[in-house]
Amino acid sequence: MDDFIVNIGVEAHIQIKTKSKIFCRCSTEFTEEPNRNVCPVCMGMPGVMPTLNFDVVPLAVKTALALNCEINRVSGFARKNYFYPDLPKGYQITQHEYPLARAGSMKLKSGKVVRIRRLHLEEDTGKMIHDQDENSLLDFNRAGVPLIEIVTEPDFNSEKEVVEYLENLQRIVRYLGVSTANMEFGELRGEPNISLRRVGDQNLGVKTEIKNLNSFRSIEKGIVLEIERQKNILSRGERVVSVTMLFDEKKQELKPMRKKENISEYRYFPEPDLPDLLLSDEFIESIKKEIVELPDQKFERIQKEYCLNSEEAEIIVSDKDFAEFFEKSVKGIKNIGRITKFFIREIPSILKEKKISVKNLNFDDTHLNKLFKMIDEEKINLNFAQDILKKMSLTGDDPENIIKSEGENISLSENEIEKMVKEVLEENQKEVQRYKNGEEKLFGFLVGQCMKKAKNRANPKLINEILKRCLNDRR
Amino acid sequence: MNVDLLKKSFESREKSPVNIVDLIYEKIEKDELNDFITLSKNIAYEQAYLSEKRYEKGETLSDLDGIPFSLKDNFAVKGLRMTCGSKILSDFVSPYDSTVYKRLKKAGAILIGKNNLDEFAMGSSNETSYFGVVKNPCEKDYVPGGSSGGSAASVASDHSSFSIGSDTGGSVRQPASFCGVVGFKPTYGKISRYGLVAFSSSLDTVGILTKNVSDCKKVFNVIRGIDEHDSTVDDLKHEKRDLKRICYVEHIPHTDPKVTELYDKVCLKLERMGFNVEPVTLDFIDLSMAAYKIQTMCEASSNLARYDGIKYGLQKISGQDLFDIYSKVRGEGFGKEVKRRIMTGTYLLMYDNGKYYSLSFKLRDYISNSVDKIFEKYDMMVLPTSLSLPFKIGERVDDPVRMHLSDALTAFANLANVPAININGGYYEKLPIGIQFVGKRNDDDNLLEWVKIVEEEMKKNG
Amino acid sequence: MDKKLLEELAKHSFIELEEEEKIKFLDQINSIFADIEKILKEVNLKNVSDGDYYKKYLTLFNHDEPKNEFRTEDLLMNSKNLKNNYIVLPKIIKEKE
Numbered sequence A: 001m002d003d004f005i006v007n008i009g010v011e012a013h014i015q016i017k018t019k020s021k022i023f024c025r026c027s028t029e030f031t032e033e034p035n036r037n038v039c040p041v042c043m044g045m046p047g048v049m050p051t052l053n054f055d056v057v058p059l060a061v062k063t064a065l066a067l068n069c070e071i072n073r074v075s076g077f078a079r080k081n082y083f084y085p086d087l088p089k090g091y092q093i094t095q096h097e098y099p100l101a102r103a104g105s106m107k108l109k110s111g112k113v114v115r116i117r118r119l120h121l122e123e124d125t126g127k128m129i130h131d132q133d134e135n136s137l138l139d140f141n142r143a144g145v146p147l148i149e150i151v152t153e154p155d156f157n158s159e160k161e162v163v164e165y166l167e168n169l170q171r172i173v174r175y176l177g178v179s180t181a182n183m184e185f186g187e188l189r190g191e192p193n194i195s196l197r198r199v200g201d202q203n204l205g206v207k208t209e210i211k212n213l214n215s216f217r218s219i220e221k222g223i224v225l226e227i228e229r230q231k232n233i234l235s236r237g238e239r240v241v242s243v244t245m246l247f248d249e250k251k252q253e254l255k256p257m258r259k260k261e262n263i264s265e266y267r268y269f270p271e272p273d274l275p276d277l278l279l280s281d282e283f284i285e286s287i288k289k290e291i292v293e294l295p296d297q298k299f300e301r302i303q304k305e306y307c308l309n310s311e312e313a314e315i316i317v318s319d320k321d322f323a324e325f326f327e328k329s330v331k332g333i334k335n336i337g338r339i340t341k342f343f344i345r346e347i348p349s350i351l352k353e354k355k356i357s358v359k360n361l362n363f364d365d366t367h368l369n370k371l372f373k374m375i376d377e378e379k380i381n382l383n384f385a386q387d388i389l390k391k392m393s394l395t396g397d398d399p400e401n402i403i404k405s406e407g408e409n410i411s412l413s414e415n416e417i418e419k420m421v422k423e424v425l426e427e428n429q430k431e432v433q434r435y436k437n438g439e440e441k442l443f444g445f446l447v448g449q450c451m452k453k454a455k456n457r458a459n460p461k462l463i464n465e466i467l468k469r470c471l472n473d474r475r
Numbered sequence B: 001m002n003v004d005l006l007k008k009s010f011e012s013r014e015k016s017p018v019n020i021v022d023l024i025y026e027k028i029e030k031d032e033l034n035d036f037i038t039l040s041k042n043i044a045y046e047q048a049y050l051s052e053k054r055y056e057k058g059e060t061l062s063d064l065d066g067i068p069f070s071l072k073d074n075f076a077v078k079g080l081r082m083t084c085g086s087k088i089l090s091d092f093v094s095p096y097d098s099t100v101y102k103r104l105k106k107a108g109a110i111l112i113g114k115n116n117l118d119e120f121a122m123g124s125s126n127e128t129s130y131f132g133v134v135k136n137p138c139e140k141d142y143v144p145g146g147s148s149g150g151s152a153a154s155v156a157s158d159h160s161s162f163s164i165g166s167d168t169g170g171s172v173r174q175p176a177s178f179c180g181v182v183g184f185k186p187t188y189g190k191i192s193r194y195g196l197v198a199f200s201s202s203l204d205t206v207g208i209l210t211k212n213v214s215d216c217k218k219v220f221n222v223i224r225g226i227d228e229h230d231s232t233v234d235d236l237k238h239e240k241r242d243l244k245r246i247c248y249v250e251h252i253p254h255t256d257p258k259v260t261e262l263y264d265k266v267c268l269k270l271e272r273m274g275f276n277v278e279p280v281t282l283d284f285i286d287l288s289m290a291a292y293k294i295q296t297m298c299e300a301s302s303n304l305a306r307y308d309g310i311k312y313g314l315q316k317i318s319g320q321d322l323f324d325i326y327s328k329v330r331g332e333g334f335g336k337e338v339k340r341r342i343m344t345g346t347y348l349l350m351y352d353n354g355k356y357y358s359l360s361f362k363l364r365d366y367i368s369n370s371v372d373k374i375f376e377k378y379d380m381m382v383l384p385t386s387l388s389l390p391f392k393i394g395e396r397v398d399d400p401v402r403m404h405l406s407d408a409l410t411a412f413a414n415l416a417n418v419p420a421i422n423i424n425g426g427y428y429e430k431l432p433i434g435i436q437f438v439g440k441r442n443d444d445d446n447l448l449e450w451v452k453i454v455e456e457e458m459k460k461n462g
Numbered sequence C: 001m002d003k004k005l006l007e008e009l010a011k012h013s014f015i016e017l018e019e020e021e022k023i024k025f026l027d028q029i030n031s032i033f034a035d036i037e038k039i040l041k042e043v044n045l046k047n048v049s050d051g052d053y054y055k056k057y058l059t060l061f062n063h064d065e066p067k068n069e070f071r072t073e074d075l076l077m078n079s080k081n082l083k084n085n086y087i088v089l090p091k092i093i094k095e096k097e
């Protein structure tokens, strides 16, 4: 098969996490009841008019700045006219000729820079579901939910790059608090458009679009299938037809969508009910200041500052609150190496078990900091610390109180340890004698005996010192 | 039936809002003008009763307390049918109130009913309504004008003291002229359009029909002003100033000689009143017809896309596929005039990706600049409201091009977005001839003040 | 515009036309176009500056406080076929995909 160059562009839609919809006052909160969060405006009743929920603008501007876009001081709303039952007004209010931002970019791990053509604000459509006896049911709760649409240039050459781009996008919007961006809830949707051309051909081939990809895995699978399909067509000398393909999740197959639905002609024109949006320089500057450290910058800084390997850094940076929690809890700890594993295993498993996020753990970073200090100062050993951490996650108590209130496993004072070591020596006089006659390795045995007796209540370094001292005294 | 007289009779207990409502409903029945699609009797009697109580206690809400009014049937009233004169919405009940109705209700005014209109406010003779033709109260087998034909007829025949209509290219001023009442179109964006069913969103303007200009000012001040539901409303105004310089239009082609004769008489009277009246020529009448057609049809094709028989209105149950069902519902639900405009509008937007529509904005720039130049020198312009006298019912139904001519002298005010008001200039036999006064953008209050003076002067000596 | 284009347009506007309507509309639409073309030729629209008839910039901004003022029943009272508050689409003979 002759080989082809693959060009892929991506249209991403991200649901913005505001409390109310973009052009009316309805709540965006999830509800089981259909047509609950609706009003005459988002249901497209006769005579209604849109009004802008301004709080979507800073969130969109933040996202655009994080993608190195230029913000258009003046952007305009437009109508995208087409018919579909889930589109109440018969048109979608979006931005066409004058989007909110343009000319952005994103750097992939490979160092390749992907160009972002534009970013604009628009409203989501309603939802259509099918019940058992083949009825199509309409629910307009989602109609009017604010969306950011981000369109890239066809700079991707493989499905891996597309997935990496979308994963970065997901992390950035989560970081900025713009969206929870869960693909399975449709809060982040990626629509790749794919074109193939023979090596040496300058201009791009005919492009096709894939819809209905609800996870990173299906995006990858969909793109691979489409590249295959186009390769076969082109290799047979035929021409690719520009069509929209629908991905069937169950059958893992691509099927062409009926021509009538993807009406190409949207008859865009400026939305007469919404004058243009003018953004002042001060407003944009104020948002620039607000932008928190982005995932890739934080990754590099944390990896250097706390000398973590890339997997560890990846886990810690995966969630903004988790990273903040980490940095606060390890403040002032000298030997970080020993405690990072708490953030790689123990704490994530607590979170997963209780299905909560770091914010609603019942202990906070100051408690954790105390615990880590104790480890740092060798007051307690690691597995003892794990027990305390488990208790902390149950009671939310301060580690010091846990240690005090737990009675039997409070750590021993120095002379208590000495008393205990002497008892051990009494009980193992034969081994002490053999050690004295030169069998050095018996010392390890004696240490083990002391540790067992101490039952994690004493610091191993301390036990060693006192044991040595006692053995020397008895010589 | 004007506001001041009614108010005085309520205050003096000579009459009560409830008996006025009784009289009105009797007269509506007797006159058989078909100027109402829905009568809101229980709302009217309830509001009249409350108003009566307020008068007894002497705690009236506003100048309009107890005053009976009507709404063109493309304004939303919660719980009341809103048909827009169309089969496709013939059983639609609005779940919400328009801002205009909310403010009038708060002021204590009494809603008599919803006036008949040209379907979706498209037309200038009120002959395209699914609910039948409206008769002109002055001469029953003549048209009342349109598209707010029902509103003009109801004010002229005392079926309501004032009425709220919508003026996109003259749809309040032209019927006011044909029925001999006051019809005011303010500057675009003075009164909220929330609840007014959209025809052409960038031109639609809430208009007011009354017996006299002073009533019009009272209604205007109750319903104008910023509204949280409409982003295109402003409250820009000019300083109060006296009227000095008026201009009239020297030569208007296609005008009925009887109209020209009356128009000249009015200009003379204005001179005698001491105003400086000078001629100007308008070179944008044809332009405004072209721009008006393009803009309204393009926007209407989008504004009426929501009528798909899914959520409300006329519904079809089965069909070959979804899109086939849409076409059947709209094919049957819309009248001819509406279908023609939707299709032409769709074509204008599709053809050469909307070249015509963007061109029409250039036309509006041209017209707006020309009109602004005139108002740099003059305070007010006077011209006839309509090229013709009211015509007989059915006379022009199949003549869309000449039908458009009936907006020739009114559309430019919408396109240039300047205020304009029609008052009655006089009669030819029983047929009224309206005179139109146009003001500078945002000069609505001064315009109303000046035209009030002119109106009183004209009433004095015939 | 010829009849075929008119039928295409009717499909795009989702309006089913009877035969006699098609014929009447064809000449009416053509005459409107002729009218517009004639007028556009007469005027020179080069370097016409922006008129200030239109509303410049958005000034009405809502804040992100949800207000649910409408009950579901009120909003669905005009829908003919409902199924526990879903709007049921008419049965279509050919299922989409």
Ligand SMILES: [Mg+2]
Residues within 6 Å of the ligand: A013, A122, A149
């Ligand atoms: Mg989109």
Ligand SMILES: [Zn+2]
Residues within 6 Å of the ligand: A021, A024, A025, A026, A037, A038, A039, A040, A041, A042, A043, A144
């Ligand atoms: Zn809503």
